[in-house]
Amino acid sequence: MGENRSSYTSLAKTLTWQDGFLTLLDQTLLPGEVVSERQESIGQVWDSIKKLKVRGAPAIGIAGAYGVLYGIKDKTDLPVAEFLDQLKKSAAYLDSSRPTAVNLSWALHRMVALAEMMVSEKQSVDSVIIYKLLEEEAVKIHEEDKIICRNIGLNGKGLVKEGMGVLTHCNAGSLATSELGTATAPIYLAHEDGVEFRVFADETRPLLQGARLTSWELQQSGVDVTLITDNMAAFMMSKREIDLAIVGCDRVAANGDTANKIGTMGVAILAKYFNIPVYVACPSSTIDFNTDTGDDIVIEERDPEEVTFFGERRTGPEGIKVRNPAFDVTPYELIAGFITEKGIIRAPFRENLIKTFT
Amino acid sequence: MGENRSSYTSLAKTLTWQDGFLTLLDQTLLPGEVVSERQESIGQVWDSIKKLKVRGAPAIGIAGAYGVLYGIKDKTDLPVAEFLDQLKKSAAYLDSSRPTAVNLSWALHRMVALAEMMVSEKQSVDSVIIYKLLEEEAVKIHEEDKIICRNIGLNGKGLVKEGMGVLTHCNAGSLATSELGTATAPIYLAHEDGVEFRVFADETRPLLQGARLTSWELQQSGVDVTLITDNMAAFMMSKREIDLAIVGCDRVAANGDTANKIGTMGVAILAKYFNIPVYVACPSSTIDFNTDTGDDIVIEERDPEEVTFFGERRTGPEGIKVRNPAFDVTPYELIAGFITEKGIIRAPFRENLIKTFT
Numbered sequence: 001m002g003e004n005r006s007s008y009t010s011l012a013k014t015l016t017w018q019d020g021f022l023t024l025l026d027q028t029l030l031p032g033e034v035v036s037e038r039q040e041s042i043g044q045v046w047d048s049i050k051k052l053k054v055r056g057a058p059a060i061g062i063a064g065a066y067g068v069l070y071g072i073k074d075k076t077d078l079p080v081a082e083f084l085d086q087l088k089k090s091a092a093y094l095d096s097s098r099p100t101a102v103n104l105s106w107a108l109h110r111m112v113a114l115a116e117m118m119v120s121e122k123q124s125v126d127s128v129i130i131y132k133l134l135e136e137e138a139v140k141i142h143e144e145d146k147i148i149c150r151n152i153g154l155n156g157k158g159l160v161k162e163g164m165g166v167l168t169h170c171n172a173g174s175l176a177t178s179e180l181g182t183a184t185a186p187i188y189l190a191h192e193d194g195v196e197f198r199v200f201a202d203e204t205r206p207l208l209q210g211a212r213l214t215s216w217e218l219q220q221s222g223v224d225v226t227l228i229t230d231n232m233a234a235f236m237m238s239k240r241e242i243d244l245a246i247v248g249c250d251r252v253a254a255n256g257d258t259a260n261k262i263g264t265m266g267v268a269i270l271a272k273y274f275n276i277p278v279y280v281a282c283p284s285s286t287i288d289f290n291t292d293t294g295d296d297i298v299i300e301e302r303d304p305e306e307v308t309f310f311g312e313r314r315t316g317p318e319g320i321k322v323r324n325p326a327f328d329v330t331p332y333e334l335i336a337g338f339i340t341e342k343g344i345i346r347a348p349f350r351e352n353l354i355k356t357f358t
Numbered sequence: 359m360g361e362n363r364s365s366y367t368s369l370a371k372t373l374t375w376q377d378g379f380l381t382l383l384d385q386t387l388l389p390g391e392v393v394s395e396r397q398e399s400i401g402q403v404w405d406s407i408k409k410l411k412v413r414g415a416p417a418i419g420i421a422g423a424y425g426v427l428y429g430i431k432d433k434t435d436l437p438v439a440e441f442l443d444q445l446k447k448s449a450a451y452l453d454s455s456r457p458t459a460v461n462l463s464w465a466l467h468r469m470v471a472l473a474e475m476m477v478s479e480k481q482s483v484d485s486v487i488i489y490k491l492l493e494e495e496a497v498k499i500h501e502e503d504k505i506i507c508r509n510i511g512l513n514g515k516g517l518v519k520e521g522m523g524v525l526t527h528c529n530a531g532s533l534a535t536s537e538l539g540t541a542t543a544p545i546y547l548a549h550e551d552g553v554e555f556r557v558f559a560d561e562t563r564p565l566l567q568g569a570r571l572t573s574w575e576l577q578q579s580g581v582d583v584t585l586i587t588d589n590m591a592a593f594m595m596s597k598r599e600i601d602l603a604i605v606g607c608d609r610v611a612a613n614g615d616t617a618n619k620i621g622t623m624g625v626a627i628l629a630k631y632f633n634i635p636v637y638v639a640c641p642s643s644t645i646d647f648n649t650d651t652g653d654d655i656v657i658e659e660r661d662p663e664e665v666t667f668f669g670e671r672r673t674g675p676e677g678i679k680v681r682n683p684a685f686d687v688t689p690y691e692l693i694a695g696f697i698t699e700k701g702i703i704r705a706p707f708r709e710n711l712i713k714t715f716t
Contacts (some may be wrong), residue, residue, distance in 0.1 A: 009527070031675035179642045200681075205563060205587035208673050211666070214673040226679040229665055230589040231621025235657075235686040238623065263589025265596065270624060299593075307561070307587055308569070310668045313398035315566050317389035321584040323558075328593040353457040 006222035008188045012036065014059050014175050015066070017139060020073065022066040027175055031216040042070035042090055049097040049104070052207065056176020057250050058145050061103030064094050068111050069131070076127040080119055083127035087115050087134075100259070100300045100327060102251045106285055107141055128243040145178040145343070147158060148283045151341035154183030159279060159339075160190035162227035164197040164243040167233060167271075170204045170261035171213035172248020172281055174221075182281035183248040184218070186339065191223050199225045200236055204263060206324065220317045230263050237274040245271050245278040246339070252280070252287045255351030256332030257294025262325055268334035277336035284340055284357045294329035302326045364580035366546040370394060372417050372533050373424070375497060378431060380424040384411045385533055389574040400428035400448055407455040407462070412644060415608065416503050416641065419461030423496035425452050426469050427489070434485040438477055441485040445473055445492075460609070461643065465499055481644020501534035503536040506641045506699045510544030514604065514697035517637060518548035522555040522601040525591060525629075528562045528619035529571040530639055532579075532605020541606040542576070544697065548579050557583045558594055564664040564682065588621050595632040603629050603636040604697070610645045611637070614690030614707030615652025620683055626692035635694035642698055642715050652687035660684045 012034050016023045022039045023213025025268045028051060029035050039045050045067030048054050054063045091108040098104055118125050160166060172183035182186055187199060199218055204210035211227055218225035223357050225232070228236060236242050245267055251259040258264070258280050291297060302324045303311055308316035316322065338345040338353070345352045370392050380397045386409060387393050395411070397403045398673045403425035406412050412421045429448025434443055449466040456462055472495050476483050518524055530541035538546055545557060557576055560654055562568035569585055576583035586594060594600050609617040616622070616638050629636045649655060659683045666674035674680065696711070698701040703710045 032672060105388050141580065202589075203563070203673070205561070205589060211674045215678050219675055219678055224679075226681055227665060227674045228681050229620070230587070231560075231563060231624055232681060232683060232686075234624035234627055235620060235683050238679065238686070262587070263592060266589055266592035266624065266628060269592060273627045273631070276507065307585060310671065314390060315561070315569045315578055316585045317570075320573050320577055321582075323584055323590060323594065325584050325590060325593050328590075328596065 005191070006220070007192055008174050008180055008221045011174050011217055011220055014178065015054065015062055015142070017066055017069045017142065020062065024048055024054045024063065025175070027055060027213060028053050030212050039067070039070070042067055044094065046094055046097045047072060049094070056171060057103040058177040058182070058283060059175070061096060061107035061285070062142045062145060064176060064317060065107040065111055065165050066103045067094050068108060069135055069138060072131060076131050078127055078131065080127055081127065084115055084119055085132060088112055090126055100250055100298070102288055103285055107160040110141065119302045142178055145283070146180070148341040149177050149180040149182060149185050152182050152281050152283065152339050153180055153189040154280060155194065156186030156279065156339035156343070157189040157246060160195060160197055161224070162188050162195055162197065165236070165241045166197060167198060167200045167202065167236070167242045167245040167267065169202045169210065169247050169264050169267050170215060171209040173214050173217050175217055176248065183246045183281060184214070184245060185281065187218070187223060188221060191221070197224070199223055199224055200233070200242060201227050201261065202230045202267070203227060204261060205230055209261070233267055234265070234270045237270055237276060242276055245276060246281055247278065249280050249282050249286050250327055251291065251297055252282055252338065253293050253297065254289045254350055255293045255354065256335060256336060256338070256347070256353065257297070258330045258332070259294065259297045259299070259327045260301055260330065262328050265328040265330045268330045270336050278334060278336050279336055282338040282340050284342065287353055287357055289354070289358065294331065299325045299328070363464055363549070364578070366532055366538060366579045369578050371534055373412065373420055373500070373536065375424055375500065380421065382406055382412045382421065383533070385413060385571060394423050397425070397428070398450065400425055404452055404455045406454070406534050414529065415461040417460055417533070418456060418459050419465035420500045420503060420536060422452050422462045422520055423465040423469055423499045425619060426466060427493055427496060430489060430492070434489050436485055438483065438485055438488065440475055441488060446470055464643070468499065469495060496677040500536055504538070506542050507535050507538040507540060509699035510540055510639050510641065510697050511538055511547040513699070513701050514544030514637065514639060515547040515551065517602060517604070518544050518553060518555055520553055520555065523558060523594070523599045524681045525558045525560065525594070525600045525603040525625065526572060527560045527568065527605050527622050527625050529567040529709055531572050531575050533571050533575055534606070540641060541604045542572070543639065544604060545576070545581060546579060549579070552666060555582070557581055558591070558600060559583055559585050560588045560591060560621065561585060562621060563588055567619070580671050591625055592628045595628055595634060600634055603634060605636065605638055607638050607640050607644050608685055609649065609655060610640055610696065611649040611651050611655065612647045612708055612711065613651045614691060614693060614696070614705070614711065615655070616688045616690070617652065617685045618688065623686040623688045626688045630692050636692060637694055638696050640696040640698050642700065644716050645711055647712070647716065652689065655687055657686070658684045688711070
């Protein structure tokens with residue numbers, strides 16, 4: 001680090017686990033208010049995930065892992081079989097809060113699988129011990145995410161070169177993960193190395209994660225960031241102000257097709273037109289080898305009022321028809337590479353993803 | 359018209375002139391409230407243009423032509439020379455309300471030029487007669503715009519076919535003109551003919567003309583319209599829900615490069631990727647043969663707060679850097695044709711625009 005500059009370490013923590021309680025930074029209040037909220041029940045965690053107080057695939061996975069503990073923490077007097085049942089019920093309940101995020105299912109499945117393994121392998125195990133080990137597992141999921149983000153940052157930071165303009169979409173940032181983010185990890189580490197570059201953050205309608213979250217966290221961390229509306233990206237590219245795009249991902253199919261926040265495919269098509277490379281920052285947990293191509297990914301459609309309202313202010317007319325797909329699928333051929341914790345994966349993606357991760 | 363359906367004729371009129379008074383639909387209150395406001399003074403007209411109560415290049419021109427009459431209507435007892443002075447002063451005053459709007463200057467210039475011609479050519483003319491003829495000229499400007507829009511509609515409606523999905527961006531609609539609009543004219547006339555099709559309206563950040571105005575006027579007219587955020591257009595195209603895009607234009611260069619509301623170029627690039635034709639609805643007054651290519655078009659950057667605020671609600675963090683270009687320039691090679699009052703102009707545009715309009 002060549003000079004004293006503010007960095008991602010000064011950011012409010014997205015999630016913390018302390019004394020058996022999960023505390024979440026309420027992202028629905030950003031950037032106006034920085035409020036952290038201790039979760040008191042599994043219902044509250046479900047609600048926090050549903051209402052996007054915590055969002056971003058990795059962060060949701062971590063919240064799910066901690067959240068499921070709320071469903072069992074006062075049930076440790078139950079016999080092991082019933083305790084396991086309670087765990088499964090809690091996991092299924094939390095899993096229903098966001099259907100598209102693969103990390104949530106993944107984390108919940110990992111928690112349940114661990115408990116099942118313990119029950120089947122150890123005669124003497126009791127519910128108290130299982131709870132204890134599940135809590136350790138959730139902490140481990142949390143810690144692993146920090147390491148994954150750091151490795152994505154280390155593997156990707158070389159892409160961010162002096163003088164570049166870097167576009168990002170939505171928030172695959174520190175706020176979407178434990179720390180450092182995925183798409184932002186190369187940005188934070190290049191910044192820490194003293195590289196001078198500019199970031200453009202798409203505001204990302206309808207929920208404005210780019211305006212509210214990405215531009216906030218980059219600004220807080222001292223990164224040179226400029227906010228634009230989604231429909232200005234093409235203009236910035238045409239003026240050669242953007243040299244590189246880094247986005248996150250919600251699910252990557254076996255062939256490299258990538259589901260991410262609505263608008264990502266548009267960014268990738270525009271970038272292709274202007275010969276700008278698009279990299280997907282991709283923790284390996286997001287790769288779903290059971291999904292063959294993007295055609296198999298079901299796209300969640302969300303509440304129409306996200307489009308017709310802005311806070312309490314109505315923007316579209318009463319009764320107007322609305323579409324509100326939350327994600328789109330970027331075809332693999334528009335992607336220059338996947339920045340993963342194991343390095344940058346380049347085409348042919350199907351072969352190279354399998355080779356690296358299975 | 360195959361069935362009884364509501365149409366653009368049921369819309370509240372953008373501008374009306376009756377008994378010497380101009381009435382404007384206050385577009386700043388749409389879509390929440392439909393309020394028409396009779397203008398009582400030239401100062402009020404200036405203010406209505408300034409505050410975007412009336413907006414859209416053709417509509418502003420018409421409002422200016424009527425508006426200037428307020429400056430002279432109780433001065434008809436003045437001698438002709440003083441009356442002409444008063445007219446010029448009124449025109450200069452109104453012209454200052456939106457300095458970049460070409461149609462406003464054009465309409466005011468036309469009014470002043472007519473009066474000057476009359477004074478210089480006729481000895482016997484008096485101020486009362488001049489006022490009368492200026493009023494007729496303003497009505498003529500208004501009527502001419504209706505005819506131009508109608509002819510654009512007639513020339514373009516064949517593009518809108520049964521079962522199609524049609525994308526439009528911003529508002530080049532009835533609310534931007536006397537009636538029918540430019541980009542919406544083919545839509546309204548195809549609808550009137552009983553063609554069944556769907557329209558997708560991009561909300562058009564930052565000022566949301568698509569959400570507030572286009573989706574409102576199409577909905578009011580019984581057209582099947584769906585509101586989407588700008589970054590959903592690629593998704594809709596990828597799902598083959600969009601077969602055609604029709605947009606307006608602010609200025610067309612001699613080679614066909616087209617300046618229009620920010621985001622238009624993005625729509626055109628996406629459409630190209632998905633092989634969807636993009637037509638520009640273009641009154642010939644918008645073609646600027648003095649501008650050789652889009653590179654010569656200066657892009658206005660507007661107030662950053664349009665991007666960081668929504669009404670009174672802040673969306674971007676305090677102190678964030680913002681870019682806010684109001685327009686972009688779509689390269690001519692992305693345009694399938696210009697729908698003009700004289701027919702659809704196809705490539706090569708430079709030759710065919712000159713052939714048709716000079």
